[in-house]
Amino acid sequence: MMTTIQKMRLTIIKLLKASLGALALIGTLPTTEANTKIDPGVTERMEDIRLRLLQVSETANKIVQEDNNIGTGELIAWNDWPNWPNYWRNY
């Protein structure tokens, strides 16, 4: 026969086991979070491309503006699209 204290100890142990099991199960469940981390290589490459893009745009603008204003409006328009950005076009 188990004493009351022994019964209580057993109950506590069962509860602890159940809790640990639940925690372990939670750890294995799939989550909605993507297993992604920021990749410094991507950031660096993006910045490099961004600077190259800016360099070309600025040089093109400067040359065209200095060249009898031919095409100035077109290039500036590219930089200042009235429709930008097009979030509304999703709807």
Added chain:
Amino acid sequence: MRWPFHIGIKSDFKSGSVGYEKIPPDWTGQLQLLVIQPSPFCNLDCDYCYLPDRNNTIRMELKTLEIAAKKIFSANLPARDLSVVWHAGEPLVVSRDWYESAFDILSENCSSSVRITHNFQTNGVLIDTNWISFFRNHDVRLGVSLDGPAWLHDKHRRTRDFRGTHARVMKGIDKLKETEMPFHVICVLTRESLDHPDEIFDFFSNLKPQQLCFNIEEVEAANSTSSLATNHLETEKAFRIFMTQIVKRASLLRNDHALLNDEISSVKERPTESVNRRMRIREIDDIIYALRHPAFGKQKGNSQNIPGQILNLASDGRFSTFSPELLGQIAPNIGDLSLGNVHFDQIPPNSQEKKYVLQWEAIQEGVKRCKETCSYFDLCLGGSPSNKLGETESFESTETLYCKLTKKIMIEVVLNALDNELPHRDLC
């Protein structure tokens, strides 16, 4: 060089790191996109449509619009440029007389410092010369939904008796072209579309819209499944191949701006025609624009996840902010995402309003997690709450199918093209 400051890339965002603001931001002067649902009804029954109430033929009472307009403008919510989009149902099923009155209501209540632009996104089957005159008279920007060649379009964009609509849409587009009415196209990509990039590109090249916008078949609101949501790895691969081919065909750099000599010579030769010399693809334009923007890397979020930048008004007067698709949706632990009804409630809602705060906190947490985990945050700015909710049942999640395809893979494809085509630094 002039730089624009528009939706989602404003320079005057509230300071502070994403996720640490204590109270929702002030809406004053922030509203840039007002989506109004004249009627939830649509004359088509496309199988991927996210609108839950498209059999409902009610029409917004003009009184409802008037009350909304008074509240919106008296609170000085609009930014300098306000885009009004008439959508969330087929806008052309409502009469032109109704729109004449509706436009008057908005302009009568609008302050002189705000410039309103009206936009219609239509399925195109009701376009006729009367509508085109109306569009022209009101300087309406027009978008037509069209999924490419008939055999592809008619598989999904059908009437309630399952008939394809391509021929009817093309009749409308023919009228637009006859009258030289500019339009853009939204093309929804299903899994089958991804196997036909050249056919789709050729189709739209002949059509010559001002801009071609690719949406994907999304899991959100009333559309709980997607042909793109099965076999993710295979779908991602197919999407990457599709978009790589589209980018290649669009000749994004050679014809537009980046290769300096081409740019200068083409501008000199055709100074007036050059603006329209290639079909613009929204997905390419967006990325290049963001990269060139001086605020790149400093933004905290986009217009879908910052409150007050988009306001969505349902035909019965309910309103919401954040993604338009959220209006009328239910979220776990939050409930109905409407923030009230213009007939009874104030716009903006009280910043202590529980339902509003719960939405804002959850969405902000999701944006914060995106910023902490995604290399592409600066080009996406925290994703779309409606897609997060639709795919994961939570605003606090990060990656969705929508962002994996239309953001991450799309960005990689465009970056690859730019990397190949742009001169290296200090060489141009």
